Every structure is written in C-alpha cells, then in structure tokens.
Amino acid sequence: MGIIQQILGTVLISYLGVTMGIMYTWPSSTFLLFASPNTTLNRPMTSTELSLLGSLSSIATLIITPFTSSVIDYLGRKKSFLLLGVNQVLTWTILASCDRVEAVLASMFISGCSGCMMLVIPMYISEICKESIRGSMTSAAVISLGIGMMLSYIFGGYLEYHVMNYTCLSLSVLGVVLLMMVKESPLFLLQKGFEKEALRSLAFYRGEKITSKEVIEELETIKRTLNVALDEQTPEEEKLKADLDKPREKLSRWAFLKKSKSSRRALLVVIMLYTAAIFQGLVVVQVFAEPLFTEATPTISATLSSVLMALLSTLAGFVGAYLIERYGRRHLMIYASSATGACCVVLGVQIQVGFGPSWLTTVLLYVYCVSYTLGAGVVPYVINAEVFLPEIKSFASMICMEWAFLCNFVVLFIFNPLVTAVGLGIIFYMFAAFCFLSSVFCWFFLPETKGLAVDVIQQSFVNKCYK
Template sequence: MIASYLLGWFLPYRYIIWVNLAVCLTYASLMMTVTETPIYLLRMNRLEDATRAIAYYRGVSISSKVVLDELSKLKQQINVAVELLPTVISPSTRRAMIIVALLIGLQNTMGGNAVQVYAKEVFRQSAPKLSSNLCSVLLAVVILLGNIMSGVLSDRLGRRFLLMTSCLGSLVCLVVMGVQVQISFAPAWLSAVLCLCYNFIFSAGAGTVPFLLIAEVFIPEVQSLAAMIQIISMWLSSFVLLYIFPFMVKFLGMYGTYYVFAVASVACFLVSYFLVPETKGLSNAQIQLEFLRSRKKSRKNISPGLDGIPGRVWVLAIKELEPQVLSLMTNCLVQGRVPRRWKTGKLVLLRKAGKPEDQPSAYRPIVLLDEICKVLERILAARLSKHLENVGPNLSENHRGKTYHEAVVRATAGVAQIVRQIRGLGLTGPGTLHHPDWR
C-alpha cells in the first residue's frame, strides 16, 4: 500500500497502470510455482499428488505418520456432500455465519476502505491547506502500523475487547472529524491528524478482527465454504460503499458522511458487545459451544419445566442464589445422583401446521425439563467434551466425533457416502438393500 501511494504521488496514471500490470504478471508467475493444495487434489481424486503435497508443506517424508494422519483428516472433510450442507451446518455455524457477515458489513460501512481508496480527495476536503499526497503516504504507514498492532494485541487483549475498543475509538474520531469539517473549530492540520488516528484505530481492530474470526469460528468441514461466502460478502459490501461514497459526499457533505460512518461504528460496537463471544485461547469445539451459549442467552423466555421457573428468572436470581446452586450441583456430582424431580418433565403437544386437529399425527410431543436440570446437563456435556479433546481416551477412527456437532457432520457425511455408493452401483428403488451387489 505504501508503494502504491508513493507511485501515485510521483507518477502519472498511465505509468501506474503499467507498473500494476507488471506486478500482476510477476504474481501470476510466482503462483505457477506453488504446489496445489491437498484438499483440491483429493477432490479431484488425485490421491498420490495430495500425499506428496502434504509431505511438501509439512516438510516430512511421504511415508511419515504425520502425512497419513493429515490425509485421513482431509478425506473426512471432503466427504461432506455439497447438497447436504444445509443439514450439515450446525446452529453454532449458522450463528457464526450471521455474526461475522454483520461484522464485515458494518466494518465496510465504518468507512475505512472508502477513506483508503479516496484518500487524496478526503484529505483535500478535510485539510485543504496540507499536501494531500503526503497525507496519503502517511495514511499507508499508519494503516501498516495498525495492522501490526492488531497482531500484537489480539492474543493479549482478546478479539472481542480489541474489536469493541476499536469501534469506540473510531466513533470518537469520526464525530470530531465531522464537527471539525462542519464548523472548523480548530486548525486544518487537526483534521488530517484525526483522519490518521481514525485509520490507525480502525486497522488495529475493526479492520482486521473480522478476518481473524473467519479463520477461527467455523468447523473444519465448512471452513472453506464459509470463508468463501464471507469474503464474497465483504467484496460486495465494499463495492457498494465505494460506489456510493462520492454521492454521499456530494449530497451529505464530508461531515455528513463522517456521521454516517460514526453510526456504523456504534452498530458494530453493539454487535460486538451482545453477539460476539471471546475466542482467544479456545479450541474450535469450545468456540462452537460459546456460539451456542450466546444463542441460548437470547432465548431466556422459553417455556419452563414443572417448576414453572423460566430461564430468565434464573439469570436474574443467580447472583443471589449462586452459592446454593453450586452446592447442590457439587453434591449431585459427588453422590452420582440427581433429585428425582429433575427426572420428571412436563409433556406438551405442539400442533403441526396443515394437519387436521383430530388426528394424533397432527401433534409433536415434547417434554419440558426444569431449567436448573438443563444447566447441570450443559456443564457435564462441556466438561466431557473438553476432556475428550484434551485428555482422551484414544477413540476409534470409526468414532463419529468428540463433540456433538462434529459427530453430526461426520455421520451425515457417512450417509452421503453410502448414497453415492448406491447410485454408483445403479441400485435404486424397492429391494435395493437386498440386492447381492449391495450386500
């Protein structure tokens, strides 16, 4: 970015086009020397090439255990049929898709990319007495420093805290910049300084953390698809904003455009505070549980069990009742039993749409348990999942997964594989399972 801004300062546009073309050709030439990814080779049924690619990237021999284990994992991932992805994607993955898409959309609406692309025009209108070319080069340096700062602080402060802090800092800078451009209460150089500060704060958090989340929050089986969708949404939203940015400046003025960006900063902060879980130091399975937990927090008004106490009441009362609840659950774990009442639920019949009410098949029965019982179940499930992931035992390769969502994904992939085998044998219709070829 620094080099491109320097070229824009000293060279005419026609020379910049030739320089960019040379860079593109160099990039394409270097890409031709890169070894193809193992996942692509496996999807093309090029098993030997995939094995050599894994050995190349791992820096080990083809026959090593590392290569064989990696190859086995990749085979399991690509077994998920594309047509079954809507059923494979877990609730935590759907929630992660929505939250990350919101962050990326709001990130673009905060104006960081627009300011970078239209840097010269922004500085010309915000600080007309200063050299816009010099300010643009300083902007590139500041953005680079912000990205470096993001890499340093994301593992120390956490992704969520860094994201929220960046949104608040960007909000302050944008509001002050808007007021300064509107009424000019300070020297012109203050606008340039504020613009540089805004881009530094934006790059240190809101401009980088969403892309870090893309790499962390999705299960391996849908990682590539989810990343592709998010990147496409990022470019689409960026294109829309860059297209309308000149019209925003024309009809709202530069100060009005800053105020719009400030509103987007507030929205991004609210999404980060209420929806984004902290992922620092967590495994993929733990991140999935965090997204499920945040999902259930937004559903505190679900129907209660026999005790009639909804989850919302427990959330409000837990500060006062925490010692008693902890003591009760500890006794349950020590004694290996739970109160008899917790084993009893309330039967509720849910009416199915479009079916006559006098038919038994028109109703789906569910049993509502007490919320306190479900809390203990979640604690046990989380501990067992963490134990299996970090300690063991060494599970069989045929085991469907250490966590619930991994088990669902791999079980569905197994069904998809069986369906493909049946189609490959031409075995469809009645009596398929009794056909001698299928047996």
C-alpha cells in the same frame, strides 16, 4: 518446525493482495486527472463516470463472487490464484494500451473479477498454517492490501500516468510467476481424494518428513473434519453420537447449512462483522483518499497525506497481526471499534466546527485509519477463515464476501452525493454510529476463536459462550 515454509507460503500468496491493493486504490490518484480538461483520456469524465470509476469493481465482484465457491472447489486454491492473477494482468494491459473513457471503465469492471481473492487468500492461509500462528498469518491478507495501497498512492503521486500503468502491469506479471512456487492446500487435495499429495503438501508446510507422527496425526484430524455428520441440532453433537461404521449421507452445501445450527449462526455473525466493518467507512477514505484530503486539508499535499495514511495502515496491520494472537479476536474488535467510533465523532466535529488547526484533521484521519485497521480491518477476515467447517467453507465464505462487496458498492456509490447533501462532518457521525454498534454486537455475539480447532469454534456458537 515448518514456520519458515508457512511464512513463505503466506508471503507468496499475499503478494496478490499487494497487486490488488494497487488496483483497488488506483482511482484515487486518477480522479482529478480524469476530470480535468488536460486529461490523458480522449475526453474528461463526467461526474457519473467518476462515481463508476470507484464503484464498478465492486459491481463486478458482486457478479463473479457467486461462482467463486464452485471455482475454488473445482480448480483448487492454486489454480484459482493463477486465474485471478491473469485477470489482473488483463486489467493493466487494457489501461496501459487504451486511452478511451469506455476502456478505462471496462478495465475497472474487469479488475473487480479478481476482488474475490480476499476470499481465497485468507482461506488458503488458514489451511496451511497451524492454529498457533493462524490468526497473525491470515492478517497478512489485510497487511498486503495496505502495502499495495501505499504503492498505488506513491505511483500515482510521483510517476507519469503511462509509466505508472506499465509499472503496475510488470508487478502483476511478477505475481503470476511467483504463484508457480505455491503448493496446493492439503485440505483441498484431501477433499479430492489425493491423499499422498495432501501428505506431501502438509509435510512441506510443517517442515517434517511425510512419515512423521505430527504430519500423519494432523492429516487424520483434517480427515475427521471432512466427515462430519448432522442431526437436527449441530454437526458436533451428531459427530459424537454417530456410528462410525454407518455410511454417511452426502449433503449439498445448502442442505448442510440448513441442518447445521452452528454453521448458520457462524454465517450470520461473519455477515454482521463485514457489514459493521464496511460501514465504519475506511473503504471510502481509501478509494477517495486524494480528493478527500484535498477537501479536508487543502494546505497539505494530498499525495503525501495519502501515502502516509497507507503506510500507517500497513504498520497497524502488523500490530494487529500481533495483537490478534496475543489478546484474541473478540476483545480486539470490541475495543478497536469503540476507539474508531470516538475518533469519528471528534473528526466530524473538527470538520464541521474547525476547533483546531487544519493539520489536526489529517492527524485525526490517521488515528481513525489506525484504530480501524487494528479491529475491523483485520478481525472479520480472520474470523471468516476460521469458523466454517470444510464442507461449506468456500460456500459460506462466498456468501459473506458477496454481501461485503454489495455493501462496498453502496458505500462508494452514495458517498459523493451524500457529502454534497449533508457534508463530510455528518458522514463521520454516521461512521461513528456503526462503530459503536459493532462493539455492542461483538460483545454479545462474537465468540473467541483464538487457537481453537474449527469443531470447537462451531460448538461455541451452539453454547453461546462468548467471554
């Protein structure tokens, strides 16, 4: 019961991921235009400005993310979404109304302030969905990004520059309107002491009456996860030993993380997952898609190649959402990363040696994109939404996303100079190395979280039972 409501909530929130995906890959369709003497701006961009065009949003996300945890915990999930949606509207308003290089770069910086929605979207979805569909629904955040990127490539390839900007502005305004329909997370409401409102929200997403046994039992389960005590080892062991009548000490988030060994291990694992995922390189291919396809396969339309890549990413996201519930997070990450690494090696050889026709490069890029999306493109976001206790969920997730966007900025900023220095083929060998290292790390350190409650997942980090 309630599956329809949970899917509806997921779709409404994931629409923000679509608009973010459009903004995220918008530079790809404008690089050549902005560098051209016939640019729509007041002057052509320099090479440094073009590098900033692709990476400034990551800088902004780095700056804003440390504040995200406090905003989410103070305003709640729904109001945070609305704030991020308004930020997107502001970004497109600037792009639609200004033609100065400085204004475009400023808008890219402002757009990065909504980058932290990839922290809030999976968190919210994991809080409204049952364990049985939590993984596949959380994957919707990645799928929505793929849909947004596909739309961005289509708009950039087939719409006039100003028409594209006004279209994107309209889609962002629609997103803010749709957010009005979303109900607040029951976990957040319970954290703030609004038990009746939490009960109504939970009843809605379970398709039951507020007096039903299922809803009341689940509300009690959430309460228990919000009242975990700690000792020198783990929150789970202390939970078993604690005297239920004894008042619990209210710890700060840093103190909680310091005392909880399982939470620290979970944090380290998620950080490593994001690092591995970003340095597997798809972020570069997405942001620099059109110039990359132009260089790799000059005989094939770069716009068409980019659109097909985004379409395959979206379809792979749906397949990944199915596989992550069918086979689990751990094995999917291990095998998909290995396949991505093998593809990167072959792709590097093809780019360097050219052992096949030029269209083979495009095919290999597509295979690379699909295998990446099945593993590194989905699993880290799902794991991040599942492994942390409510007391530090937003805080720990914020740390992970801060690190992820730092890695994003580094990869995007150094890509063009690195291609000039060592060549595109060598770059893919580097990506392959990170792919294989990802598989090894996940084999030894990533526990399976499929269908498990957060306290059980935390215990698996203590027991080191990963198979």
